[in-house]
Amino acid sequence: MQKVSRTVPAPADLGLAGVIGVPEGSSVQMGLRLESVMEGVLVTGISRASAVGECVRCLEPLERELNARFQELFSYPDADGRGRPVAEPGDDAEEDEDRYFLEDDLFDLEPLLRDAVVLALPSQPVCREDCLGLCPQCGVSLNEDPDHHHDAVDIRWAALQGLVATDQADEKDNVNGAAEPGVDEKQEK
Ligand SMILES: [Zn+2]
Ligand SMILES: [Zn+2]
Known part of the structure; x- marks a missing residue:
């Protein structure tokens, strides 16, 4: 040996x-x-x-x-x-x-x-286990700015409100209501 x-x-x-x-x-x-x-x-x-x-x-x-x-x-x-x-x-x-x-x-x-x-080696290496990653919209590091957010959240909320309104208007047919987000997506950039 x-x-x-x-x-x-x-x-x-x-x-x-x-x-x-x-x-x-x-x-x-x-x-x-x-x-x-x-x-x-x-x-x-x-x-x-x-x-x-x-x-x-x-x-x-x-x-x-x-x-x-x-x-x-x-x-x-x-x-x-x-x-x-x-x-x-x-x-x-x-x-x-x-x-x-x-x-x-x-x-x-x-x-x-x-x-x-x-x-x-890790196939999905992360800098630390709780790494917050990047903002999916603008790419800013969420580790450096954990409170970072966009008004786009409000747009989504508006879209949800639209759904609620649709559902209330036509409670018996949720399928039509579910098709609405496609229209709202166009409002985002
Ligand atoms: Zn990281
Ligand atoms: Zn962002």
């Missing part, structure tokens, strides 16, 4: 495209435990990095410390002449496709790192 620590530059496109990810070239700390087992080398690791993205509600930049864990067996190539059984009967081909192999005593951690990072 060996323990290995490395700091490597992040490869391109590490993370969730367009949402949050580790900037290319930034440091990724890798802590690895390599264990020799019958079939190959079992690699257990954790990678630490900083991911940057933006809040899905308020679009402010955010940064997350990332701890991504992974474990994978890297098998010796089947044709390595070590005299072990190549494939046991009953091994199905699908399983084989997901296997990782040592190549010239090296293993490629990048696919593992990518999968682990994607799993460790």
Whole structure:
């Protein structure tokens, strides 16, 4: 068993495209435990990095410390002449496709790192759990101005009043009343 620590530059496109990810070239700390087992080398690791993205509600930049864990067996190539059984009967081909192999005593951690990072990142990152987001009408940050509102609320209220008036005028036919908002929407910008 060996323990290995490395700091490597992040490869391109590490993370969730367009949402949050580790900037290319930034440091990724890798802590690895390599264990020799019958079939190959079992690699257990954790990678630490900083991911940057933006809040899905308020679009402010955010940064997350990332701890991504992974474990994978890297098998010796089947044709390595070590005299072990190549494939046991009953091994199905699908399983084989997901296997990782040592190549010239090296293993490629990048696919593992990518999968682990994607799993460790939030798909809907928010700057804080109670982020209020943006005003849907003008885009102002509601975090900075929680009392922000528009007179448009009054327009909607007026529309509701119109419904009430319609319902009162024709209580037996709410379907016609429900069609009214379409007319009122045109009053909004
Ligand atoms: Zn936010
Ligand atoms: Zn607004």
